[in-house]
Amino acid sequence: MSKWDIDPPGVSGVVTRTGERAGGFDTARTAMGNALSGAAGSCGSEIVAGALAGFAQHISPSIDGVTQLTGRILTAAVDATKAYVAGDLEMAATAQSNAGAAPPGNFN
Numbered sequence: 704m705s706k707w708d709i710d711p712p713g714v715s716g717v718v719t720r721t722g723e724r725a726g727g728f729d730t731a732r733t734a735m736g737n738a739l740s741g742a743a744g745s746c747g748s749e750i751v752a753g754a755l756a757g758f759a760q761h762i763s764p765s766i767d768g769v770t771q772l773t774g775r776i777l778t779a780a781v782d783a784t785k786a787y788v789a790g791d792l793e794m795a796a797t798a799q800s801n802a803g804a805a806p807p808g809n810f811n
Contacts, residue, residue, distance in 0.1 A: 779801060
């Protein structure tokens with residue numbers, strides 16, 4: 704196993720700042736949904752409106768996946784740091800390793 708050198712207060716700061724920024728995912732998703740809905744409603748073309756609705760449906764799982772993965776990574780960083788502080792390097796390595804597993808979704 705590689706050597707660990709973790710700064711718990713530093714991790715806490717990064718997790719806090721990242722969590723605050725990740726909160727913008729929901730705002731951006733809502734804004735995108737409103738914009739697509741508005742565009743579909745005012746474009747005057749059923750074909751374009753259908754394409755916009757299809758795009759929104761296609762992209763939604765990817766946006767959800769990014770949001771979920773970000774939350775899982777932040778949780779794993781906290782869990783790994785707690786395990787490190789407790790002296791359980793194997794548990795910390797497992798938490799860190801599991802963080803990168805992608806949630807179900809389409810990331811195309």
